[in-house]
Amino acid sequence: MKLGSLLSLVLILGFLFVAVLRLHPVGQPLGHPGVMKDRGSAVTDTANIFTMDDYYIRNGQAETGSNNIVASVVFDYRGFDTLGEATVLFLVVSSISMLMYTILKQKKIKKDHFFKIYNFPTDISRIISFGPYLLYPIIIIFGAYLVAHGHLSPGGGFQGGAVMASGTALLLISSLFTIHIQRVRRVFSFFESLGLAIYIGLGFAGIGTSFLHNFLAQGNPLFLGRAIPFGPNPGYLNSAGLLPLLSLAIGIEVFFGISVILVTMYHVAMDGDIKDAQES
């Protein structure tokens, strides 16, 4: 059995090496060299376009108004995938809450008990106990920046949300915030649902045309509808229609979702430590 699986593994490895030789060389993917030529102001230009990626690069700016083509793919062309992915995160948060339900619902940890286990914060260094309070606003602001400029620069809802959630992790390992876990979890999960509801609500708002239709993109410049020309430009915050809003919704969802996971896991770990301490 062991030998058989090892042999199979080596065989698959060999086949994969053969396959690698058949793939296109690194750095020369499918595509047409004329995709970067200047174009007129038509919304959709289909001349000389033979692959999906060329289409996105050539028409992404005009159709969605977003300078960041990846963001326009993530939130517009393949917005349904993003909905599914946000659902996966939501699903995992709910699953973890369900699995840890009995542990989370145990009676609250007493304050002195907490201090006894962690020797906290009496013999902890000042940098660890106060540093996070300084760093936390900076992290949140940086995350919010990533979320808000998702359609202009590298970043977007997921990245910004994950950055903001790292702030939660920092608070968890270093401050008294953890005592109030029970109350905080409920708030977090409420906001997580809210973010997702905003996302799918924006999707339903376009149902007159089709689900998740970017109906703001070529509209009023006041409502994020500024048209931008093809090619490099400094970027305008009021472009891209629904994209910044969807990005914001995903940012909220990811921030609070990951925070719930972290808080729950931290609570479970603490509970295990208390059990071990009681047993020994």
Add this chain to the structure above:
Amino acid sequence: MIFDPYILLQKIKIIWMPAVFVSLFIFLCLIVWLWGRLFFRNDYNRGSGQVKPFNSGNIEEIDYPVPSSSLYWGFRKVLGGYYDFMQRLHNGDLNDYLKWMIIFTAVCFMLILGGLL
């Protein structure tokens, strides 16, 4: 293409009509019941010891039902080697499950890519 199941079933020389089957079944049951009423023995008495099952051997020890893990023990015993082998495969070891998947993938590679068949 016409896809009428009757045509389809006639192609393979079978006609299946549940209503006919059920009525035939009920009709046959009626016949058997009537036949039994007419020609079977009439000296069967409900109140007597005739209704008890016949158990040879020590009757006091078998007043409990046979546990289900003992059912089909002959089958289990005759095919003992097969079952021992199969139970070694179904032992709950996660790695083994995944090994089977890799082996299956490799075999498919040989058959479909290597063109062994």
Add this chain to the structure above:
Amino acid sequence: MTDNFPVLIIALPLLVAFILPIVSRAGVKPRNILVFLVILAVNIMLLSLVPEVMIRGKILYSVIGSADPARVVPEGLTFPVRIVLRVDGFSLFMALLSGFFSLVCFIFSLRFIPEHGRKNYYVLLFLLMMTGMLGLEFTNDLFNFFVFLEILSISGAALVSYRTDRSHPPYAGYKYLLVSTIATSFFLLGVALCYAQYGSLNMEYIHRFMNHTLLDRMALVFMLAALAMKAGAAPMHMWVPDTYSEAPAPVTAMLVISSQASLYGLFRICFTLFGNPISRDTINYHTLGWIIIIMGVLSMFVGVTMALVQHDVKRLMAFHSVSQTGYLLMGIGVGVAVYTLNDGGAAYNSYGRVAMAGGIFHIMNYSISKGLLFLTAGVMFRRFGTCDLDRMTGMAHRDTVTTAVFIIGALAISGIPPFNAFSSKLLLYESVYRFSPVLSIIAMFVSVLTLASFTKVFYSAFLGPCRSDILVDEEPLPAGMIAGMTIMAAAIIVTGFLPSHTLNLLVDPAISGLVTIF
């Protein structure tokens, strides 16, 4: 508005699931009513698609986010640029089954799962599991398929380990999730190989330009192995009994239909993605068909022989699902094997299509009867507090309805006339015999052993003296549980008595949808 139904069917349950944590703070009743209404709405929307798709044979497309949702390929291009939903006969067939199962299992679990703080999450995950199945069946985009497969497996894994207070379920959930994640990773590798060559993720586009190069074949093998593992086919089936036996009964019924959804994916891959025999250098469909057939025969045999000696009722039934999956694989495998035989389609038209009809019809029959049997296993668990058949006796004295539906389900799944699985098994036997007689004989033998093992369950759990000392729950069954089981039994009887209508209305469009690509 009907244009948007395919996407609404997926998006509406998602919306309800997202606001469910907020709604369930208002109480149990609003939550249950809301979820019930949304599942009902999904079913009604699915039924409203039946005349258009099944009877008129139309294929509905819905392009998500496009200004013109009915136009798949934008003007001037040859490929779609957005995610496309495609509703054809086969996907609607599977979606109808999934919707029906979700409705019945939800009704069943209303009172079966005791009311507890965790039940809010249970309902939520249940809803998302249904959504995952529906999305997987409607999508025509490979990556979107992957995402919905992931939704399906994560919700399934969490539901499997619902009873966290006992020691086994978390490990069962871990197993299910691990197996699913590896399957989806392999699947994604196949997607990447397809993307590398065609620059697209749309199944129909890839189908049209399919070259059957070495990389394509590699992608086929990766997808085949992944989805076969997810569906629980023979050499990779060992996780099935371990996980099915630990889940609560309605969840197990949902797992049955979700493994059918993976099987749907497998058939889609074989036909919709790689089933283009036009190009010069094709894969050998005969080999591919035989691989699927051998997988099926192994599943049938191993599943049923292992089921015969189990004495944990859920484990026994789980092994049976492995064995019944074999029938489906065999039917479709024969269809694939004769799909492009060099005889002008004579073999395919004379028996290949019949075998596929048998296989697809058996998907429906098998999942309904197996779902029913798992629900009765839930009743047994409720009565005796265990799944061990050794510690069960005399349920027929007390639960007459359960006994009746169990008999119906067990007879149906063993292929006894006049119930529904008889007609599908008849189609399978007759057509597979034309292909290879040995396979047909094995299939009949397996059917006999199936009946034998259900006789064992019936003897142990239902017959025997009525002992109230080993009962943990003597209350009469709640109406919801009885209603769930009765609906399933009624479905068995109706499809059993109207096989030709079912074949014409549901199965024939399903085969057309699977085989015909425009």
Add this chain to the structure above:
Amino acid sequence: MTNFFLYITVVLLLFFGVATLLFKRNLIKIVIALNILESGVNLFFITLAFKNDATAPIFTLAPDLAELKMVLPTPQALILTNIVIGFATSALMLAFAVLVYRNNKTLDIRKLKGIEIHD
């Protein structure tokens, strides 16, 4: 052959991921192996998208149009999705592992396999 260096890295990552899955017996290590496998797939997608001398597909403050080349945007969007899914899956699997440990006091597959043997 230098052209294929990235592809070979992908193949090796896949190989090591699967090998770890097959031969390691700790539940946590299996999660790590899954992550390795997923990184392999992600790296494969990114390698497919790579174009020589190209920038990220973002027009903000990009070079002049004449000398602009961009990598393909779709695989980046796909792996963004896949990374989040992979993160979510690992989180759930670790939660399962925590519960398994609390219930059975072990993370070893060999010791765990005895817990549900039925004849």
